[in-house]
Amino acid sequence: MEEKSSPNILENNNKIQIKAKDEILHGNYANALQIQYSQEEFILDFLTMFSPMANLNNRIITCPMHYKKMIKAMEESLKKYENKFGVIKNSGNDVETINGFPIK
Numbered sequence: 001m002e003e004k005s006s007p008n009i010l011e012n013n014n015k016i017q018i019k020a021k022d023e024i025l026h027g028n029y030a031n032a033l034q035i036q037y038s039q040e041e042f043i044l045d046f047l048t049m050f051s052p053m054a055n056l057n058n059r060i061i062t063c064p065m066h067y068k069k070m071i072k073a074m075e076e077s078l079k080k081y082e083n084k085f086g087v088i089k090n091s092g093n094d095v096e097t098i099n100g101f102p103i104k
Helices: 022-026 064-085
Strands: 003-011 014-021 032-037 042-050 053-062
Touching (some): 014 022
Antiparallel strands (some): 003 014, 032 042
């Protein structure tokens, strides 16, 4: 498994070189997310859901402080995206769900 470098990110104005294996760089599609938590950590399960089945693609476990920082970064990214491409509209589906899964 060959490791490759991905683009630099900035942290406190310092560049960080990120190394990743090929299979990580290819990424995984996810269209659903389950979130669990305890006092010490958040667990994010990224899923590919084709009802009634779902496959777990990735599980991220992080502390509450980093979870909050990730949410802030995602909100900032979403705002930039919508400023560039327009506001993302909801799908209009008012389907009742439990943990992101439709109830049938």
